[in-house]
Amino acid sequence: MARTAEDILADAVRRSAPGDGANRLVPLIEAGKAPRETIAAFALEQHHIITGDRGSFQRLAERAAGTQPAVAGFFTSLVQGEDVALDRLGALAGACGLDGTALRAYEPLAGCQAYPAYTAxxxxxxxxADVVVALTANFAAWGGYCVAVGRALRRHYGFDDAACGFFDFFAEPAPEGLERSSAAVRAGLAAGLVSERLAHRYGRLLRDYELMFWNTLAGP
Known part of the structure; x- marks a missing residue:
């Protein structure tokens, strides 16, 4: 029996799930033990990541346009999501006492920027279509981290809903987003363009670069 898009995506999520203890920063934030300076660094690094990923998703949408409209639509929706995320990031940065001067002066860390470099x-x-599989798998873990961090910032750091809006945005994947993933992979399968071997490789590397981001912020 042929593999369905839903089978492929579910398998990718399972394969890319990080192991227990792989992320060292999120437990520190959950316990209220991460310094506020680390939360500020998160916001500063994310500004660079979001702007970089937005360009990468736009490029992927352009490459798929005309031949795989469902795949192009998936990436176009991600571009729009990055616009929302960047807007919400401003409230988080403000809660951390950051302004435009701090953003311009900040020098990003290589360990944090490996993820957007690989996305590029x-x-x-x-x-x-393979990138759709890899990103969907990675978003599952990212969403879980955002749930935990948003809850902890309210409980331990006194951040309000606006400051946590960035994390809330990613915490619950929209049903239409999951359907866009499935539709994109179905289109890739119909065109014979999905390689599960490569998609799993891309997903594994995205997971590891994502963990590198968190663990770089966690420090030695």
């Missing part, structure tokens, strides 16, 4: 590589070299 995927935008240039990977089959877009």
């Amino acid at each position: 590589w995927l935008a240039l070299h990977a089959e877009p």
Whole structure:
């Protein structure tokens, strides 16, 4: 029996799930033990990540346009989501006492920026339908982290709903987003353009670069 898009996505999520204890920062935030300076660094790093990923998703949408409209639509929705995320990030930065001067002065860390650098590589070299699989798998873990951090920032750091809006945005994947993922992978399968081997490779590397982001912020 042929593998369905839903089978492929579920398997990718399972394969890419991080192991217990792999993320060292989120438990510190959950316990209220991470310094506020680390939360500020998170916001500053995310500004660079979001702007970089937005360009990568736009490039993937352009590559798929015309031949795989469902795949292009998936990435276009991600571009729009990055716009929302960047807007909400401003409230988080403000709660951390950051302004435009702090953003311009900040020097991003290589360990935090490996993820968007790899996303840019995927935008240039990977089959877009395979990237849909890899990103969908990674978003599952990212969403879980955002649930935990948003809850902890309210409980331990006194952040209000506006300051936590960035995390709330990613905490619950919209049903239409999941349907866009499935539709994109179905289109890729119909065109014979999905390689599960490569999609799993991309998902594994995205997971590891994501963990590198969190653990770089956690410190030695």
